[in-house]
Amino acid sequence: MADVVLEVDRVRKSFGGVHAVDDVSFALPAGEIRALIGPNGAGKTTLFNILTGQLPADAGSVRFRGRPIDGLAPWAIWRLGIGRTFQITATFATLTVLENVQVARLSHVRRSRALFRPARTLELGPATTLLEQVGLADQRSRAAGVLAYGDLKKLELAIALAHDPTLLLLDEPTAGMAPAERGALMALTARIARARGLTVLFTEHDMDVVFATADRIMVLHQGRLIAEGTPDHVRAHREVQAVYLGDAV
Amino acid sequence: MSPSIIVVQLLSGLAKAMVLFLIASGLSLIFGVTRVVNFAHGSLYMLAAYLTYSLTAALPFGAASFYVSVLAAAVAVGLVGLVIEVGLLRRVYKAPELYQLLLTFALVLVISDVVKLAWGSENKTGPSAPGLAGSVPIAGQLFPTYDLALIVFGPLVALALWWLFYRTRWGVLIRAATQDREMVAALGVDQARLFTAVFALGSALAGLGGALQVPRQPLTIVMDTSIITEAFVVVVIGGMGSVPGALLAAVMIGVIEAFGVLVLPKATLVMTFAVMAIVLIVRPWGLLGRPESQGRGAGGAIASTSAVPVPRAAIVALLAALVALPPLLPTFHVWVLVEILAFALFAASLHLLMGTGGMVSFGHAASFGLGAYGAALLMKLAGVTMPVAFVAAPVVAAACALVIGFFCVRLSSIYFAMLTLAFAQIAYAIVHQWYDVTGGDNGLLGVWPARWLATPLRYYYLALVACVAGIALLGVIGRAPFGLVLRAARDHARRAEAVGVNVRRHQWLAFVIAGFFGGLAGATFVFLKGSAFPDYFSVPRSVEPLVMVLLGGVQAPAGAPLGAAIYKILDTVATKYTEYWQMVLGVILVTLVLAFPRGVIGVLRRG
Numbered sequence: 001m002a003d004v005v006l007e008v009d010r011v012r013k014s015f016g017g018v019h020a021v022d023d024v025s026f027a028l029p030a031g032e033i034r035a036l037i038g039p040n041g042a043g044k045t046t047l048f049n050i051l052t053g054q055l056p057a058d059a060g061s062v063r064f065r066g067r068p069i070d071g072l073a074p075w076a077i078w079r080l081g082i083g084r085t086f087q088i089t090a091t092f093a094t095l096t097v098l099e100n101v102q103v104a105r106l107s108h109v110r111r112s113r114a115l116f117r118p119a120r121t122l123e124l125g126p127a128t129t130l131l132e133q134v135g136l137a138d139q140r141s142r143a144a145g146v147l148a149y150g151d152l153k154k155l156e157l158a159i160a161l162a163h164d165p166t167l168l169l170l171d172e173p174t175a176g177m178a179p180a181e182r183g184a185l186m187a188l189t190a191r192i193a194r195a196r197g198l199t200v201l202f203t204e205h206d207m208d209v210v211f212a213t214a215d216r217i218m219v220l221h222q223g224r225l226i227a228e229g230t231p232d233h234v235r236a237h238r239e240v241q242a243v244y245l246g247d248a249v
Numbered sequence: 250m251s252p253s254i255i256v257v258q259l260l261s262g263l264a265k266a267m268v269l270f271l272i273a274s275g276l277s278l279i280f281g282v283t284r285v286v287n288f289a290h291g292s293l294y295m296l297a298a299y300l301t302y303s304l305t306a307a308l309p310f311g312a313a314s315f316y317v318s319v320l321a322a323a324v325a326v327g328l329v330g331l332v333i334e335v336g337l338l339r340r341v342y343k344a345p346e347l348y349q350l351l352l353t354f355a356l357v358l359v360i361s362d363v364v365k366l367a368w369g370s371e372n373k374t375g376p377s378a379p380g381l382a383g384s385v386p387i388a389g390q391l392f393p394t395y396d397l398a399l400i401v402f403g404p405l406v407a408l409a410l411w412w413l414f415y416r417t418r419w420g421v422l423i424r425a426a427t428q429d430r431e432m433v434a435a436l437g438v439d440q441a442r443l444f445t446a447v448f449a450l451g452s453a454l455a456g457l458g459g460a461l462q463v464p465r466q467p468l469t470i471v472m473d474t475s476i477i478t479e480a481f482v483v484v485v486i487g488g489m490g491s492v493p494g495a496l497l498a499a500v501m502i503g504v505i506e507a508f509g510v511l512v513l514p515k516a517t518l519v520m521t522f523a524v525m526a527i528v529l530i531v532r533p534w535g536l537l538g539r540p541e542s543q544g545r546g547a548g549g550a551i552a553s554t555s556a557v558p559v560p561r562a563a564i565v566a567l568l569a570a571l572v573a574l575p576p577l578l579p580t581f582h583v584w585v586l587v588e589i590l591a592f593a594l595f596a597a598s599l600h601l602l603m604g605t606g607g608m609v610s611f612g613h614a615a616s617f618g619l620g621a622y623g624a625a626l627l628m629k630l631a632g633v634t635m636p637v638a639f640v641a642a643p644v645v646a647a648a649c650a651l652v653i654g655f656f657c658v659r660l661s662s663i664y665f666a667m668l669t670l671a672f673a674q675i676a677y678a679i680v681h682q683w684y685d686v687t688g689g690d691n692g693l694l695g696v697w698p699a700r701w702l703a704t705p706l707r708y709y710y711l712a713l714v715a716c717v718a719g720i721a722l723l724g725v726i727g728r729a730p731f732g733l734v735l736r737a738a739r740d741h742a743r744r745a746e747a748v749g750v751n752v753r754r755h756q757w758l759a760f761v762i763a764g765f766f767g768g769l770a771g772a773t774f775v776f777l778k779g780s781a782f783p784d785y786f787s788v789p790r791s792v793e794p795l796v797m798v799l800l801g802g803v804q805a806p807a808g809a810p811l812g813a814a815i816y817k818i819l820d821t822v823a824t825k826y827t828e829y830w831q832m833v834l835g836v837i838l839v840t841l842v843l844a845f846p847r848g849v850i851g852v853l854r855r856g
Contacts, residue, residue, distance in 0.1 A: 074743070075749045075750055075751045078747055078749040086744070090743060092736070092737040093740050094736065106734060107749040112734040113734075113758065114730040116725055116726070119730045163748070
């Protein structure tokens with residue numbers, strides 16, 4: 001078995017009396033692309049926020065390449081090699097597309113506090129390469145705030161890849177996009193991930209995208225993991241059909 | 250301390266608290282619903298006080314005249330508020346919040362001169378309240394009957410407000426609006442009318458407070474600025490938008506001040522602001538306020554696009570003129586130029602915080618004052634030479650910014666602004682009351698440049714080098730990775746954290762850098778004037794660079810020096826031709842805000 005990149009052990013989080021994440025454990029081996037699915041309110045985003053340090057877990061532990069990361073600040077977790085995107089696209093609106101990626105690169109190479117060199121010329125090569133990979137190179141001088149939605153999602157991906165992460169956490173990477181675009185963006189993401197040997201965990205509502213992209217799938221329902229396995233296994237899973245696909249179809 | 254003194258001090262603290270509550274509740278309401286930080290609130294209070302003074306004398310109702318006047322003044326000021334909202338504020342709700350602030354600041358200037366024009370600058374002693382004029386013996390001491398009446402009246406107003414908010418449909422809408430404006434709008438409520446009504450009500454409350462203050466203290470033309478800072482303290486401690494919070498905080502502050510006078514008479518001014526600082530540090534959203542619902546428009550206090558490149562030729566031409574022209578100018582103009590240079594640097598240092606970093610400071614005067622006093626005290630107490638003091642002063646300011654910033658960067662938006670204000674006021678209070686070291690009100694005199702720099706021209710060139718170098722360095726920092734990352738954190742703090750940026754640490758560094766250059770500006774200024782006064786730390790001194798940055802246009806670093814030059818020239822010219830220069834300046838500011846809600850640079854770029 002490949003090295004375990006992410007190990008989540010009995011993580012819990014409740015808000016008031018509601019168990020948003022209830023005793024969730026799983027391990028993510030290196031190089032795997034895994035989907036986390038579940039109906040709205042299943043706890044996917046809460047789990048993501050715990051993994052990325054935005055929320056503290058009530059109990060349990062999260063290990064990244066064997067190292068406990070719970071309690072670390074988001075920026076410290078990023079430094080270890082975990083990139084993320086947000087469900088509601090988050091970019092730097094008044095910065096140009098290129099500058100958005102430059103910020104992430106400058107942070108990565110620990111130049112974010114350099115005071116006296118013009119930023120304009122720094123990290124241009126790597127930033128441009130990233131933009132080329134996601135197909136945004138021709139938009140590099142536009143302000144991120146005026147981009148079309150699909151392009152914003154691509155920009156987020158480029159930002160998330162900027163520090164050569166080991167693990168990518170993508171929270172609904174295609175939410176809000178047209179169906180045709182969704183498949184294309186996820187295929188692009190998968191291609192880049194496989195080429196770089198990245199491990200990916202993503203949440204997604206579009207089942208076509210999920211079954212086309214993921215190596216394995218986990219199903220979260222009311223804060224609990226109720227199934228985990230290959231797409232075929234999950235498709236055939238009785239409980240999943242009952243609580244999840246049953247609702248949707 | 251005898252028990253009787255305690256009782257009487259407690260009561261007089263409560264009386265003060267009631268007036269404070271009236272004013273602060275209005276301010277809090279207006280902020281809660283419209284998100285306008287109304288600097289003119291104190292001016293409305295002052296206006297009502299003067300109106301009451303004149304009406305009481307003019308009305309023919311005998312003993313009842315005073316009470317009719319109080320009501321009439323409150324209503325009249327409520328109407329003034331209505332006119333301000335409909336005529337001015339409504340036009341700039343869509344502009345960045347700070348432009349609304351600029352507008353209300355302009356109104357402070359205008360109303361202040363209107364009062365001066367109508368009533369003159371001498372203090373006025375108001376009428377006493379008929380029937381409540383004497384004193385009653387309480388615990389063996391005499392206590393003013395009027396104050397006792399206020400203690401009864403305050404809770405009645407609180408009760409009336411409670412009824413309004415909890416027992417009427419209108420009140421429900423207001424409470425809903427303080428918690429979620431967009432939701433109320435989505436429910437189909439006419440937001441424009443709600444805003445107008447709230448602004449008028451809030452203004453009337455300020456008016457009532459001012460009117461009721463008349464029998465308690467002489468009327469002065471600086472009533473507005475002294476009350477507005479206190480009102481802000483109360484609002485912030487109680488929680489922005491919370492009326493019960495305003496009541497609680499007003500009582501706290503009233504009582505603390507009353508006992509402070511007894512216990513630590515030298516530290517009364519420090520105490521209230523220290524309380525505010527502690528509350529903000531422990532509970533940033535105030536005692537009874539709610540944490541801001543983050544996310545929507547987060548960090549977007551000022552919409553700002555990438556820097557506007559200023560043509561190199563224009564900069565070279567300007568610098569050439571600054572080097573070549575002064576020997577040809579009269580001395581007075583050289584002095585004005587030095588002042589402009591100092592303020593250009595001061596505004597540019599604030600721009601790094603508010604423009605690049607999106608951190609709006611209401612207390613940037615602290616850096617200016619620390620630079621000025623730092624230089625002056627180094628010379629007076631440590632006996633260092635002037636050039637050394639000049640160079641060390643910004644370091645003093647930066648060191649203090651390191652401490653102040655540590656606390657401030659934990660907060661964001663309006664709470665950050667208020668904590669910076671609190672620290673600036675603490676510094677002001679210390680300088681004002683620590684006579685032995687700072688000379689208090691009398692200031693520090695004889696802070697002159699070294700002999701070889703003492704001619705106007707020589708000092709001008711020193712100032713030119715220091716300020717231009719400072720502004721240029723700030724420009725370089727703004728364009729460096731640090732500036733870029735700071736802008737990124739301003740645009741989206743969470744995203745910045747999620748690319749490995751420790752946002753607080755970067756904001757802290759920005760705070761220290763801004764403090765350093767603000768201190769350099771203060772040092773430049775102190776050797777120009779030859780003296781340092783506590784008002785270097787005052788609120789108006791903090792507002793000035795804010796106005797300059799907004800005037801020039803917050804989106805471009807070049808806007809700050811430009812705005813400083815425009816502001817100072819207006820100031821100088823208007824002062825020369827009229828005693829009422831504040832009004833002229835205010836009217837010009839109002840016009841500018843309404844005409845160019847994006848600052849002058851924004852217009853230059855388009856045109």
